[in-house]
Amino acid sequence: MADLVHLNYLLLNVLNRFGIGLGFGDATVEEVCRKNNIDVNFFLDIANTYHHKDYFPQKQLQKYPVQSILHYLRGTHHYYIDKKLPELELLLNQTIKVCYNEEKTIGLIISFFSGYKEQLTKHIEKEEKDVFPYVFWLENLQTTNSSSPELVHRFKNYSIEQYKNTHDDVEEKLTDLQNLIIKYLPRPCDMYSCNKLLFEIFALENDLNDHSRIEEKVMIPKALSMEKEVKDKLSKL
Amino acid sequence: MTTVLFAIKSYIVRKGLVSIMQNLNLEFVYEDVKQPDVLLKLQYKTDKQIIFICPDDFPELNGSIPKIWGKNTRIIVLRKNESGSWLHENFETIDLGQNKNIIQNQLIKVFKSLKDSSGKEELSDALSDREKIIMRELVLGYTNKEIADRLFISPHTVIAHRKNITGKLGIKSVPGLTIYAILHKIISEEDIKRATQPSDTDSHK
Numbered sequence: 495m496a497d498l499v500h501l502n503y504l505l506l507n508v509l510n511r512f513g514i515g516l517g518f519g520d521a522t523v524e525e526v527c528r529k530n531n532i533d534v535n536f537f538l539d540i541a542n543t544y545h546h547k548d549y550f551p552q553k554q555l556q557k558y559p560v561q562s563i564l565h566y567l568r569g570t571h572h573y574y575i576d577k578k579l580p581e582l583e584l585l586l587n588q589t590i591k592v593c594y595n596e597e598k599t600i601g602l603i604i605s606f607f608s609g610y611k612e613q614l615t616k617h618i619e620k621e622e623k624d625v626f627p628y629v630f631w632l633e634n635l636q637t638t639n640s641s642s643p644e645l646v647h648r649f650k651n652y653s654i655e656q657y658k659n660t661h662d663d664v665e666e667k668l669t670d671l672q673n674l675i676i677k678y679l680p681r682p683c684d685m686y687s688c689n690k691l692l693f694e695i696f697a698l699e700n701d702l703n704d705h706s707r708i709e710e711k712v713m714i715p716k717a718l719s720m721e722k723e724v725k726d727k728l729s730k731l
Numbered sequence: 732m733t734t735v736l737f738a739i740k741s742y743i744v745r746k747g748l749v750s751i752m753q754n755l756n757l758e759f760v761y762e763d764v765k766q767p768d769v770l771l772k773l774q775y776k777t778d779k780q781i782i783f784i785c786p787d788d789f790p791e792l793n794g795s796i797p798k799i800w801g802k803n804t805r806i807i808v809l810r811k812n813e814s815g816s817w818l819h820e821n822f823e824t825i826d827l828g829q830n831k832n833i834i835q836n837q838l839i840k841v842f843k844s845l846k847d848s849s850g851k852e853e854l855s856d857a858l859s860d861r862e863k864i865i866m867r868e869l870v871l872g873y874t875n876k877e878i879a880d881r882l883f884i885s886p887h888t889v890i891a892h893r894k895n896i897t898g899k900l901g902i903k904s905v906p907g908l909t910i911y912a913i914l915h916k917i918i919s920e921e922d923i924k925r926a927t928q929p930s931d932t933d934s935h936k
Contacts, residue, residue, distance in 0.1 A: 598920075602910045609906055670907030673900065678911055 495526045502545050507701060511569030512537060536562050544704055555712045556719075560633040563713055564626050570705045571618045578701075579611050582694055589691040593682035603674070610667045617664055621709075625657050629713065632720040649725060654717040664706065668699040733779040733845060735761040738770055739809060740788040744827065748783060751835055756898040757842050767792050779845045783825075785809045805841050858899060863917050865892040870909045870918050871926045 495518050498505055509516075518526050527534040536558050543550050555563075590603050632654075672695055675688065682688040735752070737745045745763065752759060759781075764770055767789045770782065786792070786808060806822045825837055858866065868878040875893070879886040897903045902911055912918045 599914070602913060606906050606910060667904045667907060670902045670904050673902055674907060674910055677901065678914055 495521055495523050498523060498541065504697075505541055505544060507573070508537075508541050508544050511566055511573060512540075513569070533558065533562055536566075540566060540708075543707075550707065550711065552711050552715075555708070556716045560629055560716070563708070563716070564629065567705070567708060567713065568622070568626070570701075571622060574698075574702075575615060575618060578698055579614065582698060583607060583611055585691055585694060589684075589687045592684050593688050593691075594680065595683065596680070599679060603671075603679070606667075606671065606674075610671070613667070614664050625654075628652065628654065629717045629720075632717055632724060635724050636720060649721075649728070654714060654721055658710075658714050658718075665699050665702045668695055668702070671695060672699075733757075733759045733781060733842065735759045736764050736770075736780060736782045737761060738764040738767070738789055739783055739785040741785070744785070744809065748838075751831065752838060752842075754901070755835060755839060756894060757838070759842075779803045781805045781807060781841060781845070783807050783809055784822075785811065787811065803845065805845060807841060858896065858917075862892055862896050862899075865889060866896055866908055866912055867918050869893070869905055870912045870923060872905075 495509075495514075499509070512530065512532055514526060514530050514532070521529070523538065524534050527537050539551060539555055539558075543555075586607050587604055590600050594600055594603075672692065675682075675692060675695075735748075737748070739745050739748075749761060764782075770784070770789075770792065780803065782804065784792075784806060808822045808824045810824050810826050811828075823837075823841070825834055827834075864882070865878060868881065873881065875886050875889045878884075878889045882889075896908070900908075900911060902908055909918075909923065913920055913923075
């Protein structure tokens with residue numbers, strides 16, 4: 495496991511989301527996973543997709559249980575909400591004040607980021623509150639043969655399709671922010687601080703890209719196919 | 732959709748051109764040409780295509796590339812240095828030593844010249860007056876449909892302008908465009924405040 499971190503230290507993010515703490519000595523990946531009750535194949539697939547941008551075994555990933563996929567996605571959500579966003583906001587507010595003189599520029603950027611933070615937080619809250627429980631519910635239905643009126647009603651009112659169509663592009667504004675700083679704001683007084691800020695914004699963007707890819711290419715298609723199965727079953731009753 | 736063919740041996744040059752075109756939001760698919768005779772058969776295609784050729788990589792083609800191609804095909808010769816310039820006289824040339832902005836503008840023009848007759852507006856890195864007007868409207872919070880109604884143009888035209896704005900600036904979101912517009916004095920903060928206050932007398936609804 496330690497070799498993995500040496501190979502790509504960004505995988506520490508993945509370890510974190512799986513709840514794997516440091517201090518694992520010379521234990522192998524398999525040993526660490528077993529100790530933490532993690533499916534080693536799932537861990538390896540996720541670590542590989544995180545490491546290689548071009549590697550994405552979509553069908554294979556869709557085969558893992560909802561429980562595993564959502565657990566990982568939730569870990570990522572916590573990281574954004576509890577750690578990354580507040581941390582980045584603090585860094586941005588400090589850096590912008592050091593880097594730019596004009597009050598107007600400072601105010602515009604600070605309020606841009608705070609708007610972004612709010613949007614991303616709402617987006618995540620909606621997923622946690624509505625979408626994830628729905629996907630869990632779908633998986634449970636696979637094993638039960640219920641056809642209650644409540645069930646039919648729920649299907650009439652919601653489909654994962656709705657979520658798919660409104661899954662906003664949460665990385666978009668980060669790219670805008672990068673371009674504003676790189677291309678359009680005045681020359682910063684402190685290049686070092688400004689670079690540090692940009693590194694952090696790029697890192698969050700990459701991480702979000704990876705996260706959205708799992709939601710869009712694994713969770714949504716999996717939920718869609720479960721939805722179809724349940725609906726087919728219902729129509730035959 | 733435009734097909735882009737690369738008759739270029741350098742991986743870095745191919746990769747660089749693809750990344751510039753992608754950043755400009757140009758729509759294309761691309762493939763690499765490994766055997767020079769493939770190029771000679773291509774002229775019969777009717778789809779929109781752009782062929783980038785590095786003449787130094789395919790000296791055996793000397794003289795065999797026709798000067799005149801269909802109106803859906805553009806041949807762009809890439810020039811790395813002064814040597815081996817057997818194709819330069821007949822075709823448009825991109826000088827790889829140029830700065831990125833110039834190459835970007837050349838590429839935009841090539842793509843534009845392949846497009847259908849709609850939207851003939853000249854593209855450059857700076858926003859056109861029309862695009863600035865559209866940007867103002869966006870920043871004031873109007874939707875595509877509302878902008879179309881207010882300016883008496885079709886929603887498709889609004890979307891096309893938006894795409895061009897985003898392509899040129901690398902900024903997509905309305906809050907991002909707002910900052911750009913204020914910094915470049917396309918709109919003032921007061922204008923935005925006035926427009927977003929519902930009780931205003933010159934409300935636009």
